[in-house]
Amino acid sequence: MITSEIRPLFDLPRDLAYLNCAYMGPMPKHAALEGQNAYDLRQRPWELNIQENFFDLPEALRGEAxxxxxxxxxxxxxxxxxxxxxxxxxxxxxxxxxQEILVLDAQFPSNVYVWRDKAAASNAVVKTVRRSANESWTEAVLGALSAQSGIVAIPQVHWADGGTVDLKAVREAADEHGARLVLDITQSLGALPFPMAEVRPDYAVAAGYKWLLGPYTLGYLYVAPEHQGGQPLEAGWIVREGAEDLTRLADYADHYKEGARRFDMGERSAFQLVRPALTSLRWLNGLGDDLLAGLSARTHAIEEAVRSLGARCDTPDRAPHYLCLALPDDAPADLAGRLAARGVSVSQRGDRLRVTPHLYNDQADIDRFADALRAELA
Structure with a gap:
């Protein structure tokens, strides 16, 4: 698919260059309509089909995810x-x-705080992995793994600099030391292929509102089969065997449904979330190889367009869909805000400008960004 076919699927004004998918991916219009229809239906609960809305649609979403x-x-x-x-x-x-829990330097806080609490409760240690300027995150993680490593809790793509981690290499090294692998792939799932068979994570999570173009407050958790007998955070009714028969809910079931379903959140059937998330995932899953090729072409074009301005990507092993530009020393501290005033939406993370396009972006967006950046750095 070409941009002229994709952009009309999104509610993007022509005077805005939205280059900020890593912050929040816009939902396609037809997915948002599904959410609106769900809210309309919610006004008339007597019209809700229980089997479809409480069970069938969440299962369809699970399959697409x-x-x-x-x-x-x-x-x-x-x-x-x-x-x-x-x-x-x-x-x-x-x-x-x-034992040690390995995390990356400046890792997203959701994948740090929980491990601080775990370490404190276990009398263990959180070990922060730092990389030198010319070192990749893979090299840094492999150098930090040791016999003391109990859990490696890392992303596939670092949210602040766009560097990737060779998860297959980390998995192999973790196996040598008996360490478990927990992944936050929020900034890669839906953009990069995930090599499940080679990586074999113990757990992997992804929020659904970024590269998966879904609604806020809905995400996905992979649980390896060996951990599927574990303890969920909630004791929900809908994840139990026989839950479909609402007339017998008081015949309390001791057994959970198959697989990772026991870990579903309460009220997982949220109608206004499941329908648009399912629609977005079906669209994304239908793009195939065109997706990554298109994202990579756009980040390359953006990088070339601003190279002469002193903005450059110096991250080793940069993810092809992710561009984090190191800025000149005299760049304004509020550069992202200034660019927003010129109709360009990007994010500033530390001393870097994070630029994350999608297939809806075209050459006009790239030109607008380059012109705006040139005006602010002049």
Missing amino acids: AKPFRTEAKNIALIPAASYGLAVAARNLPLAAG
Whole structure:
């Protein structure tokens, strides 16, 4: 698909260059309409089909969400946020006193706070992995792994600099030391292929509102089969065997439904979330190889357009869909705000400008960004 076919699917004004998918991906218009229709239906609860809305649609969503993970639907739980899924992992993974939990320097806080609490409760240590200017995150993580490593809790793509981690290499090294692997792939799932068979994470989470172009407050948790007998955060009714028969809910069931379903959040059938999320995922899953190729072409074009302005990407092993530009020393501290006033939406993370396009962006967006950046750095 070409941009002229994709852009009309989104409610993007022509005088705005939205280059900020890593902050929040816009939902396609037809997905948002599904959410609006769900709210309309919510006004008339007597018209809700119980089997469809409470059970069938969440299962369909689970199946679509499993595809970018490259796994089976039964291995996916429906969760409200990445932090929820990470809390499930922290609750269920063993950690001995004195062991280390590895996290990356300046990692997203949801994948740090939970491990600080886990370490404190286990008399263990959170070890922050830092990289030198010319070192990749993969090299830094491999250098930090040791016999003391109990859990490696990292992303596939660092949210602040766009650097990737070779998860296959980390998995192999973690296996050598008996360490567990927990991944936050929020900034990659839906953009980068996820090599499930090679990485074999113990747990992996992704918020659904960024590269998966879904609604806020709905995400996905992969749970490896060996952990699917673990303890969920909630004791919900809908994840129990026989829950479909509402006339017998007081015949309390001791057994959970198959796979990772026991870890579903309460009220996981949220009608106004499930329908648009399902619609967006179906659209994304239908793009195939065109998706990554298109994202990579756009970040390359943007990087070339601003190279002469002193804005450059110096991150080793940059993700092809992710561009974090190091700025000149005299760049304004409020540069993102200034660019917003010129009709350009990007994010500022530390001393870097994070520029994350999608297939809806075209050459006019790239030119607008380059012109705005030139005006502010002049």
